[in-house]
Amino acid sequence: MVVREAWRPEVGRYLEVSRAVRAGELLFQEEPLFLSSRVESVALVEELFDDLQEEAWSLPLATQVFLCVLKELLDSGGQGSEAGSVAAGCACEASACEACPKLEKLAYLKGHVGKWHSSAMMLYQGLKAQVAERVSSERFEELYATCATNAHEADGGDGAALFLKGSMAEHSCRPTAFKQIRAGSGSVPQGETRLVVHALRDLDVGEAISISYIPEYYPTWLRQSMLQHGFNFQCGCERCLSGGAELCCCFVCPECEGPCCPPGAVYEEGAYELLRCEDCGLELHDTELLGALKRAERCEEFATTMSGKLHPYHFKIFHMYLKHLDQVPAGTALQILPQLQEAFHRLRPVEKGHPLHAQLAQCAAECWEKVEDEEQEAGLAWLRAAELYDLCAGPASADAAQCCRAAQRATASGQNDATWRGHTGSGMDEVGRRDAESARR
Ligand SMILES: C[S@@+](CC[C@H](N)C(=O)[O-])C[C@H]1O[C@@H](n2cnc3c(N)ncnc32)[C@H](O)[C@@H]1O
Known part of the structure; x- marks a missing residue:
């Protein structure tokens, strides 16, 4: 086993490596204890609640997975096992015991009951009377807190899951590992879902396995606020505490158009009095100018924002492009992608490896495939994605292997132009083709 559990006062239980590992190594994989899709949650809302129907399609992660747990509790005929009964009733190691029912295994996870009290009680009020009769408010609250403290996004953001081991991993805004939730792809058989966790860098024995619960490209104040509101804790990771330059709050230098950022961490939106240009060293502290930049950052002046106050490295620009890449023509996406790659490289150097770099490279390869007569570029781009x-x-990973196969396919298609055109050429729109040509120039 590469992974073991440890404890420290700031985070409670967490995972660490029990031997030295190399970047890219598989740390563990596991099946979910509970997994719910959006469609299942909506059906459960109708079955169990009086008045949540309107919100059913936009339930938070915690509530989604909690509904599955509640259903299991009702199906098991009552209160189920109370927290702690695993240790009392079963001598096994709860997370591994096949014989233990799911609710007993769940008791292995802990939740912050006090922190989730009001959310849990609001839900409890909405229960149908016959459900409330069968579940005490204390049990309801305890289960809700366990779900809220440990839920993971699944199904590309459309589902929610609870994992026994994965839920022990602490959060870091500069994580040492990354998670993927794979459904029926790579080494995961059809019809199954698994959490797969790999090391993002070399780790010494005893180093913590941390994953990021939120995107890493947000500034300190926004990451902290998302963790506080979405996960109910104050992040104490090394990146938040180090107070380093706020690279994601990036403005255009009025002197040289280079990237200008606050030199230290910003813990509240707009709370900086100085920006420093990374290229020419210019220091901006003029109150009026800073005020205009802060308004632009809050998107109060969208037109002026577009006319060049926010640098392309700014997190709002980065986020907007990342989320909408699939809606722009391939040629335009090929112009935007290098900018996204550069912006993320400042946070996570590409040579150190990160799944987002690999995903951006894969996206570039997919775009090159859509551009007519660019099989060679597509082949090279697929190889780059495979490398990342x-x-x-690791080279045996499903994604690397899939990109290698795509590279071979693109190269083979390039050698048989007629086949290639028959395959994709007709789908390419004229604007995208022109964009791609100008991007190449
Ligand atoms: C998924 S649980 C981790 C397992 C939990 N420690 C246990 O004993 O069951 C997440 C909780 O760990 C703590 N935690 C994780 N990462 C943290 C961080 N970077 N800073 C502060 N607390 C953190 C928070 O209390 C959070 O609610």
């Missing part, structure tokens, strides 16, 4: 997946999850 290899860096973060």
Whole structure:
């Protein structure tokens, strides 16, 4: 076993490596204890609640997975096992015991009951009377807190899951590992879902396995606020505490158009009095100018924002492009992608490996495939994506292997132009083709 449990006062239980591991190594994989899709949650809302129907399609992660747990509790005929009964009733190691029912295994996880009290009680009020009769408010609250403290996103953000081991991993805004939730792809058989966790860098024995619960490209104040509101804890990771330059709050230098950032961490939106240009060293502290930049950052002046106050490295620009890449023509996406790659490289150097770098490279390869007569570029781009997946999850990883196969396919298609055109050429729109040509120039 590469992974073992440890404890420290700031985070409670967490995972660490029990031997030295290399970047890209598989740390563990596991099946979910509970897994729910959005559609299942909506059906459960109708079955169990009086008045949540309108919100059913936008339930938070915690509530989604909690509904599955509640259903299991009702199906098991009552209160189920109370927290702690695993240790009392079963001599096994709860997370591994096949014989233990799911609710007993769940008791292995802990939740912050006090922190989730009001959310749990609001839900409890909405229960149908016959459900409330069968579940005490204390049991309800305890289970809700366990779900809220430990839920993971699944199904590309459309589902929610609870994992026994994965839920022990602490959060870091500069994590040492990354998680993927794979459904029926790579080494995961059809019809199954698994959490797969790989090391993002070399780890010495005893180093913590941390994953990021939120995107890493947000500034300190936004990461802290998302963790506080979405996960109910104050992040104490090394990146938040180090107070380093706020690279994601990046403005255009009025002197040289280079990236200008606050030189130290920013813990509240707009709470900086100085920006420093990384290229020419210019220091901006003019109150009026800073005020205009802060308004632009809050998108109060969208037109002026677009006219060049926010640098392309700014997290709002990065986020907007990342989320909408699939809606722009391939040629335009090929112009945007290098900017995204550069922006993320400042946070996570590409040579160190990160799944987002690999995903951006894969996206570039997919775009090159859509551009007519660019089979060679597509082949090279697929190889680059394979190389980056290899860096973060090893050459045997499903993603690296898939990109290698795509590279071979693109190269083979390039050698048989007629086949290639028949395959994709007709789908390419004229604007995208022109964009791609200008991007190449
Ligand atoms: C998924 S649980 C981790 C397992 C939990 N420690 C246990 O004993 O069951 C997440 C909780 O760990 C703590 N935690 C994780 N990462 C943290 C961080 N970076 N800073 C502060 N607390 C953190 C928070 O209390 C959070 O609610």
